[in-house]
Amino acid sequence: MTILDGKKISNDIKDEITEQVKKMKAKGEKVPHLAAVIVGNDGASLTYVGSKVRACERVGFESTMVRMSNTTSEIELLDKIEELNQDDAIDGFIIQLPLPPQINTQKVLMAVDPNKDVDGFHPENFGKMALDMSTFIPATPFGILELLDRYGVETKGKHTVVIGRSHIVGRPMSILMGRKGFPGNSTVTLTHSHTKNITQITSQADIIISALGVPNFLKAEMVKDDAVIIDVGITRVPDESSPKGYVITGDVDFENVSKKASYITPVPGGVGPMTIAMLLKNTLLAREQRM
Numbered sequence: 001m002t003i004l005d006g007k008k009i010s011n012d013i014k015d016e017i018t019e020q021v022k023k024m025k026a027k028g029e030k031v032p033h034l035a036a037v038i039v040g041n042d043g044a045s046l047t048y049v050g051s052k053v054r055a056c057e058r059v060g061f062e063s064t065m066v067r068m069s070n071t072t073s074e075i076e077l078l079d080k081i082e083e084l085n086q087d088d089a090i091d092g093f094i095i096q097l098p099l100p101p102q103i104n105t106q107k108v109l110m111a112v113d114p115n116k117d118v119d120g121f122h123p124e125n126f127g128k129m130a131l132d133m134s135t136f137i138p139a140t141p142f143g144i145l146e147l148l149d150r151y152g153v154e155t156k157g158k159h160t161v162v163i164g165r166s167h168i169v170g171r172p173m174s175i176l177m178g179r180k181g182f183p184g185n186s187t188v189t190l191t192h193s194h195t196k197n198i199t200q201i202t203s204q205a206d207i208i209i210s211a212l213g214v215p216n217f218l219k220a221e222m223v224k225d226d227a228v229i230i231d232v233g234i235t236r237v238p239d240e241s242s243p244k245g246y247v248i249t250g251d252v253d254f255e256n257v258s259k260k261a262s263y264i265t266p267v268p269g270g271v272g273p274m275t276i277a278m279l280l281k282n283t284l285l286a287r288e289q290r291m
């Protein structure tokens with residue numbers, strides 16, 4: 001069994017990006033600048049955005065965090081997005097999700113300039129992704145592809161089962177694994193809350209990508225020998241013995257599933273750090289495309 005070490009690979013990618021930024025600086029070019037908009041005070045969202053901003057500092061990017069109150073109206077957020085669209089200093093920006101209920105997420109994501117949409121959530125970019133055109137690929141699925149690529153995990157002709165059809169992870173992942181090329185060329189099954197007899201499906205999978213958000217959902221008896229297991233779950237489970245009062249728990253019963261798997265991602269230290277590294281990669285791409 002091999003651990004797919006997202007922490008190590010994401011550090012390698014950050015080192016590669018740091019080198020590219022140094023070269024840009026040496027040539028007198030502007031360095032990439034990422035902005036992140038966060039609406040409200042959700043603890044997990046604040047942690048993620050904080051990590052994204054720190055990652056920018058580490059690779060030499062400029063970054064701006066835009067904090068807006070929980071009572072922000074849709075119009076106020078759309079105005080802020082227009083400001084970021086027009087701001088020539090900003091190469092790319094993200095709107096951290098989820099948004100408060102008074103705001104229509106779809107409307108907001110459609111307002112982002114597709115050329116600055118480093119999350120790859122705009123329908124234009126999502127469509128390009130589905131059509132094999134060059135575009136920004138959503139950071140978490142992009143990070144999973146990169147992990148599979150760097151570890152040389154074969155995906156061609158394999159049966160990939162994706163659990164969860166979220167717009168951020170499951171849906172794009174199901175498209176990407178079926179695309180031509182590597183990693184891709186998989187036969188994909190997308191499962192969700194209405195799927196019947198999920199164990200029958202997962203137990204036939206060569207590759208399982210779980211993006212459900214239910215701690216320890218995937219048990220050893222749901223997995224065949226030598227399967228590749230990608231765990232996208234990052235649920236905060238209350239735990240009084242931990243200093244933070246919670247522990248981050250994945251979708252996979254790691255202790256037992258890892259005994260059967262050929263490759264497996266840990267939580268934390270698997271997919272999570274890859275998401276941030278790929279957001280940086282998309283931001284670098286956005287800067288390069290604007291030159």
Ligand code: GUN
Pocket residue numbers: 094095096097098119139140168275
């Ligand atoms: N919320 C959870 N994951 C993501 C992500 O990748 N991007 C944004 N903007 N919000 C998220």
